[in-house]
Amino acid sequence: MAPPGDGVRAVPFRENAHAELSLQDGDRxxxxxxxxxxxxxxxxxxxxxxxxxxxxxxxxxxxxxxxxxxxxxxxxxxxxxxxxxxxxxxxxxxxxxxxxxxxxxxxxxxxxxxxxxxxxxxxxxxxxxPADADFDARFSARARTYWYVLIDSPVAPPLWQGRAGWTHRPLDVARMQEAACALLGTHDFSSFRAAECQAATPVRTLEDWTIERHGGFILMRLTANAFLHHMVRNLVGSLVYVGDGRRSVSWLAEVLAARSRSAGAPTFAAGGLYLASVRYEAPWSFPGRGDEPLSLAGLV
Missing domain, CATH: 3.30.70.580 (Pseudouridine synthase I, catalytic domain, N-terminal subdomain)
Incomplete structure (x- = not known):
């Protein structure tokens, strides 16, 4: 519990009691x-x-x-x-x-x-x-960065179940990085959005997509102004096909151009995906992870 003097006043909670909480008529x-x-x-x-x-x-x-x-x-x-x-x-x-x-x-x-x-x-x-600040956690954000942690090994790693994606095929990171670079910029990402995606437009700006190997781990970092539903996991799924040799380096750009979800590979596992950081423009400056090294060391 927080130490005395921090102004904490705990109130008991019952299961599903949150719906019963409401501001009283006299509350300002x-x-x-x-x-x-x-x-x-x-x-x-x-x-x-x-x-x-x-x-x-x-x-x-x-x-x-x-x-x-x-x-x-x-x-x-x-x-x-x-x-x-x-x-x-x-x-x-x-x-x-x-x-x-x-x-x-x-x-x-x-x-x-x-x-x-x-x-x-x-x-x-x-x-x-400030109470009157023109700030919205979602709509004031200018970019979001996701990490995807991937393991390529013959056997699924038990200690990373639900914390990393896995493929039994060895991956060529150089091929993957070359393919990923073709998708940087502003594009129609219809081929990488979920069927149930409710976004008004499939156009997004992918600012950065880096792929690094750390021993048996592969760390992908993707930054965009916004992401479509399942966009990162669909991008990763298709990139794995390039990395393991099932598809050519140019195939990822072909999938993008098709503007059809059926053109790409299956959606990759949710467990490897991490919302890493959110970027806001001045005057908003928050503690964040901005000065921490973007490496796998941030996870283990």
Whole structure:
């Protein structure tokens, strides 16, 4: 638990009690706004976004975080995020924002919330912003970076189940990097979007896509202004076909030009995907991972 003096006041929670929390009629409009960085292991959750209650359905990360913050505020807290991750997808740093009608110091939100969170979810930092700030965690973001961790080995690695993608075929990283470079820039990524993707346009700008080998691991880092549903996992799935020799280096560009999901390879596993960072323009500057080396060392 957070040490005394941090302004933490815990309130008891019953299962599904979050829906019962509401601001009382006499409560004033929320005056305090916060931006936080959240890390999580996506295993054991149904994804980020809240879902209607269903028997046997795993909890969402959003609901889990909101319950923890609500316990500290003593009031219902709703959060917005920079990017909604799917079931089994992880985050090194998801960005969330919320408003609270009560004042709490940063340490209360961080330590207090973490005391109410499972070991697989953590609030890393909390920064206040003006109540009238023109900021939205999702729409103010200018770029997002995802990592994909991939292992190529004859046998699936038990210790990395749900934490990395796996293929039994050896991969040629040089071929993969050459193919990936052809997709940089602004394109119609229809061939790499999920059938259920609800984005208004399939056009995205892929700023960077690097592939590095670290022993038995391959780390891919992709940065874009935004990503379509399943876009990273579909890109990885097709790139693996190039890396293992089943397709030519030029094939990835051909898939892009086809503008058809059926032209590409199957979607790769969710467990290897990590939301690594979110970039905002001035005046917004958050602690983030920006000064940490982008390497596999950030995960192990």
């Amino acid at each position: 409009e929320a005056r305090h706004r916060w931006v936080c960085g959240v890390s999580y292991d996506g295993r054991g959750f149904c994804g980020w976004q809240k879902q209607p209650l269903q028997p046997g359905l795993a909890p969402s990360i959003q609901t889990t975080v909101e319950r923890a913050l609500s316990a500290i505020a003593g009031q219902a807290i709703e959060v917005r995020c920079a990017g909604r991750t799917d079931t089994g997808v992880h985050a090194l740093e998801q960005i969330i924002e919320f408003s609270s009608p009560v004042a709490r110091p940063p340490t209360a939100w961080v330590r207090g919330a973490n005391a109410h969170l499972p070991d697989t979810v953590a609030v890393r930092w909390a920064v206040p912003i």
